[in-house]
Each structure stands twice: as C-alpha cells, then as structure tokens.
Amino acid sequence: MKGVAALFAVAVLGGACTQSARLTTVAGAEVKVRADLLPTELAGLAVTPEDITKQAKEAGGHSYFTDSRLWALRSGTRLRATLQVGHLTADAFASRTPDDVLAFERQIVNQIGQAEPRLRVLGSRRVYVTSGSEQPLYIWFTGSELFILSMAKDYGEPRGLLRQALELRP
Amino acid sequence: MRGRAAWAAAVVIFSLPLAACTGSTDNSLSAKQRSDFLDASVHAPRQFVFQRELGGARSEVRGAVADDYRYQAEVAAGGALLYREVVVDDRRFVKLDKPVADVVAGAWVADASGAPGEFARRAVGPLSGGAVLDAVRALEAGPDAELFKTAVKTARRYDPKSSDYVKRNDKFPPHSEDGVRYDALPGAYQPDLLFRQGIPPNLEQRLRAAFLYASFWFKDGRITRIETLFDIDVKRVAQDMRSALDVQAKATGGRLDPSTLPPTPGPYRETYTFQYPKDPPVVTPPAATATVRLPGS
Numbered sequence: 034m035k036g037v038a039a040l041f042a043v044a045v046l047g048g049a050c051t052q053s054a055r056l057t058t059v060a061g062a063e064v065k066v067r068a069d070l071l072p073t074e075l076a077g078l079a080v081t082p083e084d085i086t087k088q089a090k091e092a093g094g095h096s097y098f099t100d101s102r103l104w105a106l107r108s109g110t111r112l113r114a115t116l117q118v119g120h121l122t123a124d125a126f127a128s129r130t131p132d133d134v135l136a137f138e139r140q141i142v143n144q145i146g147q148a149e150p151r152l153r154v155l156g157s158r159r160v161y162v163t164s165g166s167e168q169p170l171y172i173w174f175t176g177s178e179l180f181i182l183s184m185a186k187d188y189g190e191p192r193g194l195l196r197q198a199l200e201l202r203p
Numbered sequence: 204m205r206g207r208a209a210w211a212a213a214v215v216i217f218s219l220p221l222a223a224c225t226g227s228t229d230n231s232l233s234a235k236q237r238s239d240f241l242d243a244s245v246h247a248p249r250q251f252v253f254q255r256e257l258g259g260a261r262s263e264v265r266g267a268v269a270d271d272y273r274y275q276a277e278v279a280a281g282g283a284l285l286y287r288e289v290v291v292d293d294r295r296f297v298k299l300d301k302p303v304a305d306v307v308a309g310a311w312v313a314d315a316s317g318a319p320g321e322f323a324r325r326a327v328g329p330l331s332g333g334a335v336l337d338a339v340r341a342l343e344a345g346p347d348a349e350l351f352k353t354a355v356k357t358a359r360r361y362d363p364k365s366s367d368y369v370k371r372n373d374k375f376p377p378h379s380e381d382g383v384r385y386d387a388l389p390g391a392y393q394p395d396l397l398f399r400q401g402i403p404p405n406l407e408q409r410l411r412a413a414f415l416y417a418s419f420w421f422k423d424g425r426i427t428r429i430e431t432l433f434d435i436d437v438k439r440v441a442q443d444m445r446s447a448l449d450v451q452a453k454a455t456g457g458r459l460d461p462s463t464l465p466p467t468p469g470p471y472r473e474t475y476t477f478q479y480p481k482d483p484p485v486v487t488p489p490a491a492t493a494t495v496r497l498p499g500s
Binding site for chain 2: 148164192196
C-alpha cells in the first residue's frame with residue numbers, strides 16, 4: 034500500500050506551520066498544482082503557502098502524489114485551517130468505472146482520517162468528512178487532484194470555509 | 204434518536220429470521236438495485252415528511268433538503284406546529300410558534316450553538332435540532348446506511364397474490380402512487396431465549412428484532428416511502444420479563460424487586476416519505492432578530 038502524502042496536512046497543522054514559509058514542491062516531480070490556486074484570502078482567512086519539503090522527501094516515491102502543495106489559513110497569527118492539494122499519479126486517477134473511482138476514493142480517505150468517513154454531497158461534489166487528531170477533515174477529489182481541508186477543532190465556520198474551498202478550480 | 208434506533212433494530216430483525224429465506228431471490232432487490240436506489244436517494248435534494256405515532260401521540264417533521272448542509276423543516280406535535288427550523292451550513296435558525304423560556308415566538312432567532320456538528324454529540328432537548336436532523340439523515344451515509352442496506356437487502360417484494368403472502372403480516376396500507384413495495388418481517392418472539400439470563404442490556408433492540416415490521420417503496424429509481432411498525436404486545440412482554448426475573452430471583456433465594464423491571468417500550472408507527480422535485484429546494488438563511496441559546500440545545 035502506498036503511503037499518502039496527504040498526512041502532511043494533519044501533521045503540519047499540529048505545529049509546524051505556525052509561521053509562513055517559502056513554498057516548495059515535491060523534489061524532482063513535475064509541478065502540476067498551481068502555486069496561485071488559492072487567493073490571498075479565503076472565507077476571511079489569510080492564505081499563505083507552507084513548506085512541505087521535508088514531508089515530501091520522507092514520502093519519497095511512496096506517494097499517490099506527483100506534486101503537492103500546502104497552504105495555511107490564519108486569522109491574524111492564529112492558524113485556523115490548512116488546505117493541501119495533491120496532484121495524483123496517473124495510475125491513481127486513470128479512467129475506471131464509477132465503482133472503481135468510489136472504491137479508490139474511500140481507500141484514500143480511510144488512510145487519511147481516523148474516524149469513519151461520512152459522505153456529504155454539496156452541489157455535484159462528493160465530500161468525505163472525517164477527523165484526524167480531533168480536527169475535522171474535509172476531503173474531496175476533482176479528477177486528478179485531491180483536496181484535504183483540515184481545520185482547528187474550535188473553528189466556528191467549517192462549512193462556510195468548505196463551501197468557498199469547493200469553488201477552487203485547479 | 205428514535206429513527207436511528209429503529210434502523211439499528213432493523214438489522215437485527217432482518218438479518219436473523221430472513222437468513223433462512225434466501226432460497227428465493229427473485230422477489231428481493233438485487234445488490235445493484237439497492238446500491239442504485241440508495242445512491243440516487245440519500246444525498247439528493249428532496250422534500251420529506253417524517254411522521255411518528257406513539258401511544259396515541261402523533262409528531263411530524265416536514266421539510267426540504269437542498270443539500271447535506273442546507274435544509275429546513277417544520278416540527279409539529281398533535282397537529283400543532285411547534286417550531287420551524289432552517290440550517291444553512293454552520294448556522295441554525297429557529298422560529299417558535301409559542302414562546303419557550305425567554306425565547307420569543309413568531310420571529311426567527313439564530314441558535315447560539317450553531318448547526319448540529321458533524322461529529323459532536325448532540326443535545327437531546329426538544330429544540331436541539333436532533334428531531335429535524337434525524338429526519339434529514341434518515342437515509343444517512345456511514346454506519347446508518349449500512350444498517351439500512353441490510354434491512355433493504357432482506358426485504359421481499361410485496362405481492363398479495365403470491366403463495367408466500369400472509370395476511371397477518373401485511374401491516375401497511377397500500378400506496379400505489381409510491382411505486383413498488385418491499386416488505387421486511389420481524390423474527391420470532393422467543394421469551395425463553397430472550398430472557399434466559401435476565402433482561403438483556405439491549406432490550407429495545409432485541410424487542411424490535413421480534414416486533415418491528417418495515418416496508419420500503421421505490422419509484423423512478425429512488426426511495427419514496429419507508430414505513431415501520433413496532434407491533435409489540437406490551438402486556439405479554441411485561442409479563443414475560445416479570446416471570447423471568449421472578450424465576451431468577453427465586454433461583455438465588457431472593458424475591459423479585461419490581462423496581463428492577465425496566466419499562467416495556469410501547470408500540471409505535473413511523474412513516475418517512477420522500478419526494479424529489481425537478482427544481483431542487485432552495486434553502487436560504489432567514490433574517491434573525493437575535494442570537495439566543497435555546498433551551499435543551
């Protein structure tokens with residue numbers, strides 16, 4: 034089983050990304066997640082890119098991502114959420130039956146979250162809701178991209194932030 | 204809440220007695236049919252009505268779901284409207300028909316606790332939002348969906364002309380406009396087994412396994428109606444429990460303490476109906492006059 038670099042989001046939210054840092058991407062991989070994917074502000078939170086070089090190196094080739102970026106969302110200096118966007122390897126999102134796609138999504142989500150994921154449908158988008166380290170995690174797929182929105186447990190408007198994040202187009 | 208509990212019970216019921224009836228599968232739903240029906244219904248924009256009759260009292264939740272985080276409903280009891288509720292993402296609004304505690308009636312107020320959380324344990328007060336959420340999540344994904352799938356899996360197509368048809372098991376009125384009906388029956392009530400070691404800790408669940416009937420209606424690829432009837436013989440079950448405890452007490456040289464007898468749950472009937480309009484319901488936040496902490500929320 035391949036490891037999932039998505040765990041970055043949880044690990045980084047736990048402490049490492051308390052200050053903004055230079056953006057990097059997975060070493061040697063073709064950059065496919067746009068650096069300007071996020072605006073400078075989302076749902077009233079300031080958006081800054083985060084350095085995930087170390088985690089990317091640790092994942093090495095054992096990842097479903099060819100590229101991954103992480104952004105921190107802050108209110109003032111207080112970290113409220115992170116959004117990780119990973120570009121999936123070609124074999125991960127190769128054309129399959131709808132059942133295969135669902136099975137793959139669930140497989141990925143089960144690796145990321147610690148709670149039994151719940152499926153929510155907002156518009157035409159399937160969003161998996163789970164939690165990691167007691168933080169709510171919202172996970173969704175857009176073809177070749179995987180989005181992981183992680184929030185502080187006490188963040189008051191998770192669904193409002195989710196709505197805006199769902200509008201992002203890679 | 205009751206609805207979820209009922210599904211939990213349904214699993215026990217439908218997975219035990221009907222396991223012996225797997226010889227014929229032509230009158231049951233195929234795995235693909237079940238999956239397709241659920242996929243098309245669970246998260247679809249819809250209108251719903253949930254009705255419950257318990258001990259002569261009738262309650263109703265009637266509403267609309269725009270998506271999984273946006274819904275609105277009216278909650279009534281005994282034919283009288285209690286309150287309206289609107290949930291839009293993180294916010295919850297309530298309009299009472301009559302004042303409760305310090306909360307005024309007739310105006311929308313925002314619930315200071317916000318919308319029911321995804322994982323947080325919900326309060327169970329009458330204004331907590333649990334009644335509406337249970338109706339909205341009646342076909343919930345996740346663990347509840349698994350329970351539902353099990354119940355549907357064992358249901359058999361309703362056919363009064365079939366040689367398998369048993370009149371006394373036909374507990375629900377016809378609703379031809381709601382599509383094709385599948386029924387699931389409870390297992391046998393075996394008090395000797397049920398109370399062999401006293402009162403089981405999961406009493407309600409075990410009793411539902413023996414007394415809960417369910418029907419599912421499907422139309423145009425979606426679930427349109429679910430009915431359940433908890434058809435328990437309260438007197439008989441109460442007597443069986445008393446006898447079991449009495450025997451147990453005598454075996455240990457004691458006497459039955461009536462206070463150890465748990466209450467016997469009464470019969471109830473629940474009906475969910477679903478409609479899927481061409482134009483999906485739109486749910487928007489009302490203009491609230493205040494933000495309040497609702498009693499029991």
